[in-house]
Amino acid sequence: MPDMIYFLSDAHLGSRLIADPQQHQQRLIRCLQSMQADAEQVFLLGDIFDFWCEFFYGRAGKPHGFDDVLQALRELTAHCPVHFFIGNHDIWTFGWLAQQTGMQIHKKPLDITLHGKRCFLAHGDGLASSDRRFLFIRALFHNPLAQFLFRLVPPALGNHIGYSWAQSSRRKHLAVPNLYMGENNEEQIIFAKHHEQTTHYDYYIFGHRHLEMNVLLATRAQVIVLGDFCDHQQYGAIDSEGHFSFLQGNFEQAL
Numbered sequence: 001m002p003d004m005i006y007f008l009s010d011a012h013l014g015s016r017l018i019a020d021p022q023q024h025q026q027r028l029i030r031c032l033q034s035m036q037a038d039a040e041q042v043f044l045l046g047d048i049f050d051f052w053c054e055f056f057y058g059r060a061g062k063p064h065g066f067d068d069v070l071q072a073l074r075e076l077t078a079h080c081p082v083h084f085f086i087g088n089h090d091i092w093t094f095g096w097l098a099q100q101t102g103m104q105i106h107k108k109p110l111d112i113t114l115h116g117k118r119c120f121l122a123h124g125d126g127l128a129s130s131d132r133r134f135l136f137i138r139a140l141f142h143n144p145l146a147q148f149l150f151r152l153v154p155p156a157l158g159n160h161i162g163y164s165w166a167q168s169s170r171r172k173h174l175a176v177p178n179l180y181m182g183e184n185n186e187e188q189i190i191f192a193k194h195h196e197q198t199t200h201y202d203y204y205i206f207g208h209r210h211l212e213m214n215v216l217l218a219t220r221a222q223v224i225v226l227g228d229f230c231d232h233q234q235y236g237a238i239d240s241e242g243h244f245s246f247l248q249g250n251f252e253q254a255l
């Protein structure tokens with residue numbers, strides 16, 4: 001009986017900071033293949049791709065180098081529903097990815113009850129940020145006019161700009177140690193605490209932070225931040241009893 005619900009985020013496929021992109025992609029593929037055995041649903045919570053821009057895929061064929069992972073996603077959607085949340089790196093999907101893979105695309109947080117637990121699911125960027133530069137860029141990337149203008153850029157240049165931006169953004173984060181800042185400073189926890197004042201959830205599940213967090217609030221809401229699939233192959237699951245656990249796989253070898 002397939003009764004596991006999997007959550008995975010931040011694989012950053014295609015990142016220029018990854019030494020061996022094909023090996024990196026294969027790790028995710030093996031993880032997705034392992035889920036076929038018992039997955040009831042799979043939630044991909046953002047930044048699966050380091051940069052994703054479907055404006056170009058119509059004009060310049062298809063995204064380069066992702067055939068294998070798209071195939072693995074197609075195989076998984078044949079087994080169970082797969083949900084793809086846009087992150088802050090892979091915002092620009094307009095139907096192509098859904099059509100290629102059968103995944104359900106989410107551009108907004110999702111309120112869903114899973115195995116009896118009410119869950120708030122989102123990538124987790126821009127929730128309670130005070131970083132004005134980040135919020136400006138986020139608003140720009142989500143803006144239809146800016147998207148229209150970017151569409152006019154030749155595909156090769158657009159992809160170059162996109163991957164360079166993604167690289168510098170990740171490099172900036174990697175330059176400082178990624179440490180837990182405490183529940184009064186982590187914006188996903190701040191957001192959940194605020195949200196609990198009006199609506200109670202059993203689980204808030206986010207990605208984005210590349211750091212595992214598991215914080216129980218006074219309202220008994222559990223704030224879960226998935227770790228990082230990119231460097232550590234961390235992900236998570238809710239079992240048939242509604243328990244969440246963090247998982248870490250070794251996907252170096254074929255199954």
Ligand SMILES: [Mn+2]
Nearest residue numbers: 047087088208
């Ligand atoms: Mn992110």
